Amino acid sequence: MLVLSRQRDETIMIGDAIELTVVDIRGDKVRIGIEAPPHVPVHRKEVYEAIRRENEHACALTDRALHDLAHDIGADRSGGKSKLEGTATPVRRETA
Amino acid sequence: MNVETTRFGPVEVDDDRIITFPAGLLGFAHYKRYALLQPDEEGVFYWLQSVDTPELAFVVTDPCLWVADYQAAIRSEQMEELELNRIEEAQVFVIVNKYDRTLTANLQGPLVVNIHNRHAMQLVLAEKRWTTRHAIVELAQPVHAASA
Numbered sequence: 001m002l003v004l005s006r007q008r009d010e011t012i013m014i015g016d017a018i019e020l021t022v023v024d025i026r027g028d029k030v031r032i033g034i035e036a037p038p039h040v041p042v043h044r045k046e047v048y049e050a051i052r053r054e055n056e057h058a059c060a061l062t063d064r065a066l067h068d069l070a071h072d073i074g075a076d077r078s079g080g081k082s083k084l085e086g087t088a089t090p091v092r093r094e095t096a
Numbered sequence: 097m098n099v100e101t102t103r104f105g106p107v108e109v110d111d112d113r114i115i116t117f118p119a120g121l122l123g124f125a126h127y128k129r130y131a132l133l134q135p136d137e138e139g140v141f142y143w144l145q146s147v148d149t150p151e152l153a154f155v156v157t158d159p160c161l162w163v164a165d166y167q168a169a170i171r172s173e174q175m176e177e178l179e180l181n182r183i184e185e186a187q188v189f190v191i192v193n194k195y196d197r198t199l200t201a202n203l204q205g206p207l208v209v210n211i212h213n214r215h216a217m218q219l220v221l222a223e224k225r226w227t228t229r230h231a232i233v234e235l236a237q238p239v240h241a242a243s244a
Contacts, residue, residue, distance in 0.1 A: 048122060055124060
């Protein structure tokens with residue numbers, strides 16, 4: 001691991017397009033600003049790891065019986081309507 | 097196109113129904129193309145099947161069926177990346193997991209699909225309210241697990 005020391009307002013460049021800036025240091029907490037192109041995802045590692053692990057666990061499901069069971073649940077819940085069209089959109093634009 | 101799958105054998109999928117994740121899913125960056133399989137008309141669970149590798153598939157579901165006030169926050173640059181002009185053009189799925197007799201949904205890592213161009217991404221939500229293992233169903237009887 002490359003270890004660099006930075007003070008407040010100093011920046012590290014990764015490649016040509018990624019910049020990390022120390023925005024604030026308060027006690028043992030560092031606020032880091034990240035500039036990166038939109039196609040480069042940036043996450044807190046522990047959250048990334050939790051989602052990655054869930055994905056890996058999820059793709060190990062080979063249970064064909066799951067969707068027979070799901071049929072019963074679905075019929076109760078949906079009344080047999082098609083799910084793919086016409087559901088409310090659970091997305092909102094994040095501000096700042 | 098014909099898609100080979102380990103769970104369902106060969107499946108015929110219209111090319112224009114293929115969902116493309118330009119960045120793949122977290123931990124699966126190299127697998128970008130998926131087909132949404134609906135095993136039966138009335139089911140609430142779909143399979144998101146990789147078209148590039150037969151054994152890779154995820155059970156997904158519409159989070160609105162399970163969590164009434166669920167909302168995924170998407171940033172402007174993410175909307176741009178998906179060419180999403182309006183949030184109404186987005187369809188959201190969450191990946192389903194099974195732990196013992198509980199089915200859970202990963203609400204913290206939802207999949208957002210642009211219904212027009214079928215480009216998609218897995219979001220990582222910052223809100224602590226949504227967890228990676230939100231319980232959605234308690235299975236009444238043991239389901240014979242084919243996997244560990």
